Amino acid sequence: MASYFPDVTANRFPPQHPLQRNLGFIFDVDGVLCRGEDVIPRAPEAIERLRRGGKRVIFISNNSTKSRADYIAKFERMGIPVTPDDLVLSTYATAQYVAQERPGAKVYMVGAPGLAAELELAGLVLVEDPFQAEYVVVGSAFDGTGRIREDNAHRITGALRALYHAGAKFIATNPDRIFPAKDGVIPGTGAVIGALSYMLDREPDAVIGKPSKYIVEIALSRLGLSPGECAIVGDMDTDMLAGKRLGMTTVFVRSGAMTEEKLHSLGVKPDFAFDSVIDILAWEGG
DSSP, X not given: OOBOSOOTTTXXXXXXXXTTTOOEEEEOOBTTTEETTEEOTTHHHHHHHHHHXXXXXXXXXXOSSOOHHHHHHHHHHHTOOOOGGGEEEHHHHHHHHHHHHSTTOEEEEESOHHHHHHHHHTTOEEOSOGGGXXXXXXXXXXXXXXXXXXXXXXXXXXXXHHHHXXXXXXXXXXXXXXXXXXXXXXXXXXXXHHXXXXXXTOOOSEEOSTTSHHHHHHHHXXXXXXXXXXXXXXXXXXXXXXXXXXXXXXXXXXXXXXXXXXXXXXXXXXXXXXXXXXXXXXXXXX
């Protein structure tokens, strides 16, 4: 399949490629560039060629288990050079949201060490007593195999008490129901949100990750581009909905957790669909 993306010396796109007008590309990570620790074939090449072609690239993830430091190490293992400014993670965005709303707030957290690290870097105080909490921040309680992490064994009960008794605000890192892992899908943060929402008959006060505009607007600000100048590339309905809400070009890849049939059954139709990231770089018309 012939590529219409530019040679390093050309630094331009021929007009027949439908994505040539996009100056920036916002990539989801899990299911798009990798599955667990396994790199999706030729994903690093696709990113390199986009950058060499003069396109601005940034990475956005609803993964609520990793800090920016974790992701920098992960990208190094994948062979994709990044800086902290290239990464817009739900852990970071959630910490910034709470810190801007109430600096130094007391937070009871459900989630992984990566989320805790970003909350503390934002100057927030993590508390173990749910009755002291001003905020409950909910991320994924599951490990990479889909089991509830040992350090989260009692935290759903703690979060329930903080919300029910202490009147804490309810903040969720992302709404993802499922998450792509190496051996198949596992429960996502949405499983914890759903349990708490059902028990309390209460939705979160804020959901920070995609399809929320909040996290995507951070990415657009980093790129210095308008939504109409950018494409978002993802494998989930949340990616496509986030792009559509902001007027971005939406590009679905079939390499992740959601099938195209499932996507369409949810009433979501992306502008383009490809088997994987590398296929974005080729175009045969149609």
